[in-house]
Amino acid sequence: MEDFLVILLKVAAIYGGVIGTAALYTLAERKVAAWIQYRIGPNRVGPWGLLQPLADGVKFIFKEELVPAGANKLLFRLAPMMSAVPAMLTIAVVPFAGDMTLFGVDTFGAIAKIDMSAFYVVAIGGLGVYGIILGGWSSNSKYSLMGGLRASAQMVSYELSLLLGILSIVVVSGSADLYDIVDAQSGAIWRWNAFQQPLAFGLFVIATFAETNRHPFDFAECEPELVAGFHTEYSSMKFALFFLGEYCAMIVMASLTTTFFLGGFEVPFWADAPWVIQLAAFGAKTAFFLFLFLWVRWTLPRFRFDQLMSLGWKVMLPLSLLNVFLYGALTSFGAFGD
Amino acid sequence: MATRTFEFTPGPNIDALKDDPVHGELMHLNLGPQHPATHGVLRLSVDLDGETMHNVVPDVGYLHRGKEKTCESLGWAKFFPHTDRLDYVQPLMNNIGYALALEKLAGLEVPQRGQEIRVLLMELSRIAAHLIYLGTTAIDLGAVTMFFNTFKEREKVYTILDAYTGHRMNNTYVRIGGVFADVDDTLEGMMREFLEQFRAEIDSFESLLTGNRIWHDRNRGVGTVSRSDALAWALSGPNLRGSGEPYDLRKAQPYSGYEDYAFEVPVGTVGDCYDRYLIRVEEMRQSVTIALQALDRLHKSRGGEILIEDRRYVLPPKHKVHTSMEELIFQFKIVTDMCLPRGEAYHGIESSKGELGFFVASDGTRTPLRCHIRAPGLYNVQAIPLLAEGRLFSDMVAIIGSLDFVMGEVDR
Numbered sequence: 001m002e003d004f005l006v007i008l009l010k011v012a013a014i015y016g017g018v019i020g021t022a023a024l025y026t027l028a029e030r031k032v033a034a035w036i037q038y039r040i041g042p043n044r045v046g047p048w049g050l051l052q053p054l055a056d057g058v059k060f061i062f063k064e065e066l067v068p069a070g071a072n073k074l075l076f077r078l079a080p081m082m083s084a085v086p087a088m089l090t091i092a093v094v095p096f097a098g099d100m101t102l103f104g105v106d107t108f109g110a111i112a113k114i115d116m117s118a119f120y121v122v123a124i125g126g127l128g129v130y131g132i133i134l135g136g137w138s139s140n141s142k143y144s145l146m147g148g149l150r151a152s153a154q155m156v157s158y159e160l161s162l163l164l165g166i167l168s169i170v171v172v173s174g175s176a177d178l179y180d181i182v183d184a185q186s187g188a189i190w191r192w193n194a195f196q197q198p199l200a201f202g203l204f205v206i207a208t209f210a211e212t213n214r215h216p217f218d219f220a221e222c223e224p225e226l227v228a229g230f231h232t233e234y235s236s237m238k239f240a241l242f243f244l245g246e247y248c249a250m251i252v253m254a255s256l257t258t259t260f261f262l263g264g265f266e267v268p269f270w271a272d273a274p275w276v277i278q279l280a281a282f283g284a285k286t287a288f289f290l291f292l293f294l295w296v297r298w299t300l301p302r303f304r305f306d307q308l309m310s311l312g313w314k315v316m317l318p319l320s321l322l323n324v325f326l327y328g329a330l331t332s333f334g335a336f337g338d
Numbered sequence: 339m340a341t342r343t344f345e346f347t348p349g350p351n352i353d354a355l356k357d358d359p360v361h362g363e364l365m366h367l368n369l370g371p372q373h374p375a376t377h378g379v380l381r382l383s384v385d386l387d388g389e390t391m392h393n394v395v396p397d398v399g400y401l402h403r404g405k406e407k408t409c410e411s412l413g414w415a416k417f418f419p420h421t422d423r424l425d426y427v428q429p430l431m432n433n434i435g436y437a438l439a440l441e442k443l444a445g446l447e448v449p450q451r452g453q454e455i456r457v458l459l460m461e462l463s464r465i466a467a468h469l470i471y472l473g474t475t476a477i478d479l480g481a482v483t484m485f486f487n488t489f490k491e492r493e494k495v496y497t498i499l500d501a502y503t504g505h506r507m508n509n510t511y512v513r514i515g516g517v518f519a520d521v522d523d524t525l526e527g528m529m530r531e532f533l534e535q536f537r538a539e540i541d542s543f544e545s546l547l548t549g550n551r552i553w554h555d556r557n558r559g560v561g562t563v564s565r566s567d568a569l570a571w572a573l574s575g576p577n578l579r580g581s582g583e584p585y586d587l588r589k590a591q592p593y594s595g596y597e598d599y600a601f602e603v604p605v606g607t608v609g610d611c612y613d614r615y616l617i618r619v620e621e622m623r624q625s626v627t628i629a630l631q632a633l634d635r636l637h638k639s640r641g642g643e644i645l646i647e648d649r650r651y652v653l654p655p656k657h658k659v660h661t662s663m664e665e666l667i668f669q670f671k672i673v674t675d676m677c678l679p680r681g682e683a684y685h686g687i688e689s690s691k692g693e694l695g696f697f698v699a700s701d702g703t704r705t706p707l708r709c710h711i712r713a714p715g716l717y718n719v720q721a722i723p724l725l726a727e728g729r730l731f732s733d734m735v736a737i738i739g740s741l742d743f744v745m746g747e748v749d750r
Contacts, residue, residue: 037486142367146389146731216480216552224375224478224735301552302480304732305389 006105014111018091022247023053025290032294060240068140068233075138080238083131084245089124090252093117095178096282097265100275108179109265109275118176121256122163125211128249129155132213135242136230147229150305151213157312158210158217164320165204168327169193169260182264189268194261200323201261203316205292208253210312213246215297217308254289258282364392371400375478375735378745380719386731394726394734396719401749409709414440414678415514415651417709422508424711425747427470428463428690430503432747433512435687438593439696440514443683444651451642452516453594458529458632459502459511460594460687461625465536466495467690468618468625472543475615475739479556484546491539494532501525515652516645523640526633533626533633540622548616557612561725561737564609571724572717575692576617577741581609587688601628611740618742621690651676677704691715691742711750715743 027042027049034041042049067076097109114120129152136148170176172193173184185192194201210217218229226232231242258264262285265278273281303311369375369382376382379400385393405424409417421436422429434456441448448456469488476484496506502521503511511518547553563573568581578585586603588596604620606613645652653672654665680702686695692714699708718741725737 033482037483038490039486142365146386218480224480225732227373298483299546300481301476301547301550301556303552304556304730306730307555 002103002105003107006102006107007111009102010107011111014091014096015088018088018248018251019244021251022244023057024050025247025251026056026243027052028290029294029297032291033298036295036298057240060237063236065236065238066233070140071233072138072140075134076233077238079131079135079138080234080241080245081131082134083128084241084248086124086127086131087245087248087252090121091248091255093120093178094252094255095182095259095264096255097275097278098179098182109279110178113177113179115175115177117178118166118170118181118260121178121252122159122166125249125252126155126159128245131242131245132230135234139230139233141233143226143228144230144232147226147232150226151230154210154217154305154308154312155213157309158207158316161203161312161316161320162207162211164317164324165200165207166260168197168200168320168324171324171328171331172196174331178259178264182259182266185263186266186271189263192261192263192266197261197323197327199319200327203320203323204261205257205289207316208257208289209293209296210308212249212253212293214250214293216300216302218297218302250290250293251286254286254293255282257289258285369734371397375738377474377738377743380738380743380745380748382722382734384726384731384734389731391726391729391731391734394723396722398716398719398745398748401745403750405750406709406711410706413705414676415672418512419508419510422510423746424713424750425467425689425691425694425715425744426507427744428467429507429509430459430463430499430511431467431687431689431694433510434460434594435685435689435694436696437512437514438687439683439685439698440678442685443681443698443700444514444678446515446646446648446651448516448594449643449646450595451520451636451639452644452646454632454635454639455517455521455644456512456594457596457599458521458629458636459499461629461632462495462499464625464690465622465629466492466499468622469495471618471690471739471742472615475736475742476547478735478739479553481547481553484543487539487543487546491536494536498525498529498532501528513645513652515648516643518645520644521636523637526637529633530630533629537623537626540619540626544619548619554612556732556736557615557740558610559608560611560729560733561740562608562610563721563725567724568609568721571721573692573721574714574717575688575690576614576621577692577718577721579603580606580614580617582607587686587693591686593685593687599628599631611736614740614742651678675704677702678706682708686712689714691718691744691747694747711747713747713750715745715748718743719748 030052031041031049042052045051045055067073092111093114095108095110099106099108101107132155133148133152136144136146136151139145169181173181175181175184189195231239234242265282267273267277267281270277364385364387367384367386369384371379371381381397381400383393383395383397384391405420408420412420418433418436421432424432469492473485473488499509500506502525503509504519505511563571563577563581565581565583568578568583573581574585582605584603584605587593589603601624604617604624606617649668651672654668658665659669678700680700682697682699684695684697686693693712694714695712697708697710697712698706701707721741722737725741726734729737
């Protein structure tokens with residue numbers, strides 16, 4: 001009974017935490033953008049604008065829901081959920097902290113431990129593209145259609161590089177369990193995969209930008225030519241769900257980058273830190289990548305679609321393959337054996 | 339007379355392609371008139387083959403307010419406030435262009451100091467207009483922060499214009515025969531401070547964009563116009579100079595004393611969006627140089643005349659109107675019944691967009707027989723099919739941005 005309650009508690013805490021972070025992240029996006037652009041940003045609702053996400057939520061709920069004429073109503077309503085749910089499912093296996101004892105129950109800092117969790121995240125995360133392509137197609141709008149098409153082509157292309165990056169980590173760590181991957185990076189900072197496999201790290205980070213449809217690869221939205229891309233016709237909470245899905249996906253990707261490359265919840269120079277400290281370390285590392293998403297968005301121009309595809313297929317994919325081959329060979333010669 | 343030939347490949351026939359297994363049906367897309375990238379209310383009719391654009395047809399006129407006809411019914415001097423609203427990112431340039439045409443028709447010579455003030459303000463307007471170009475083009479290509487960088491500078495330009503002319507926008511500062519009021523010499527320091535720091539600011543703009551690989555890839559080779567095509571399509575300004583034709587009215591047909599200022603005319607080699615971008619950035623630097631020279635001259639000519647003393651066209655000072663009967667009559671005549679001599683005149687100036695020309699024909703009455711505005715933007719819009727045919731859909735925003743037109747001026 002206590003085990004079950006502890007699991008429920010963890011589910012509530014992790015999902016509450018992630019959705020809360022996503023809400024705050026929308027505020028952070030606007031604040032960071034404002035700082036970069038000599039502006040102040042939202043500061044009217046609550047102290048320092050902290051209640052702005054709440055006000056936005058209320059606004060979304062009270063907006064009129066419009067379904068365009070000629071839209072496929074079922075898919076049009078389904079698409080926002082299909083975009084938000086996969087990102088949330090992926091959260092289940094992310095290790096936020098190591099072993100811990102809660103109310104006398106020995107447990108661990110994730111909702112689930114799966115021995116193939118490294119591939120689970122890719123498999124489930126890859127479903128997110130359906131929400132975008134269906135949303136684009138079912139809206140019966142040319143702009144939405146083009147946005148959806150671009151986004152799906154892009155996400156499929158970049159998933160390859162993402163997966164190959166994970167593959168080389170799995171090869172070196174000798175396990176596809178995220179906890180084992182974190183363990184393999186413990187001990188010293190130089191054992192973090194970011195330093196062990198710098199090429200894979202770089203490629204993975206770039207691929208996460210494309211995978212989450214973030215600037216400079218945000219072709220799903222691409223506001224100058226496609227107005228708002230796949231969610232042009234969406235309003236009210238359906239639009240908010242797309243938004244939530246996008247921000248959750250970014251949080252997932254940032255946590256995965258942390259897990260795969262920055263030692264996850266490992267605290268540098270403190271091997272057996274209490275789980276609260278581990279959680280804080282994980283949060284700090286993830287926050288860095290979350291900030292990176294914002295920083296890049298408000299600094300760089302956007303790629304053109306064909307340039308993005310040629311970057312994905314002609315540069316990233318061969319380099320990822322080379323990386324897998326290289327580290328596979330090194331591992332088979334025992335370079336990473338203990 | 340030799341006719342110029344130009345190459346223009348029309349797009350594929352939309353009906354013929356329907357049964358083509360590779361292309362299939364083209365998707366017809368209406369871009370605009372309400373669309374974030376069309377810089378106002380331009381409508382573009384595009385046939386899309388996947389991401390490739392064909393049969394691009396620009397459709398103008400959604401912002402038509404009948405400015406030329408307004409001029410023909412309002413009268414000579416009362417049209418000045420309307421010129422502000424043509425290319426509303428550089429109102430002073432329009433004021434001066436119109437004034438120059440009227441002065442040519444009436445045969446008036448603007449005093450030296452009046453010309454210097456005009457040059458100073460024209461160059462400041464050019465800076466303001468190019469800042470708009472840079473900001474909006476960058477925002478279209480995804481670099482949103484550039485927009486705020488340029489608007490921070492444009493805000494300073496507005497503040498200075500406010501101090502100089504009494505208005506931030508829509509200045510209506512220019513009159514026939516000079517300018518409305520003398521500039522306050524205490525503003526010189528403010529102006530110099532802005533110009534000096536603006537030089538460093540241009541460098542920082544460039545550091546964000548010029549060497550940026552994404553910016554380079556999005557602009558290099560996009561929207562290329564050859565020199566002969568540019569001439570044949572009557573492009574002017576940076577769009578023409580980007581294609582390698584060093585034609586600048588400030589050098590070719592100097593007005594307002596531009597022949598006395600030392601400056602260079604940047605010229606491109608390829609004629610693509612990137613060249614046009616580089617040229618506009620360099621023109622901002624040259625504008626700073628010219629404005630600094632104008633400031634030096636203004637410093638020397640303090641106390642000089644800024645407006646001609648010609649009671650046929652120029653209003654007498656208000657205190658004289660109140661005390662002298664002749665001046666009161668002049669004031670009354672000018673406001674109600676100012677006539678320009680019979681004849682016609684055309685004057686073109688180098689505005690930030692290209693050759694901005696005003697043609698006025700007079701039959702000697704108080705309203706023009708005909709007023710025609712040669713808006714450079716209209717010719718730039720016409721060139722869109724030439725630049726966009728067969729290119730990718732995303733290039734459209736780069737092309738629209740780099741042609742740099744303002745619909746207020748195109749539609750008039």
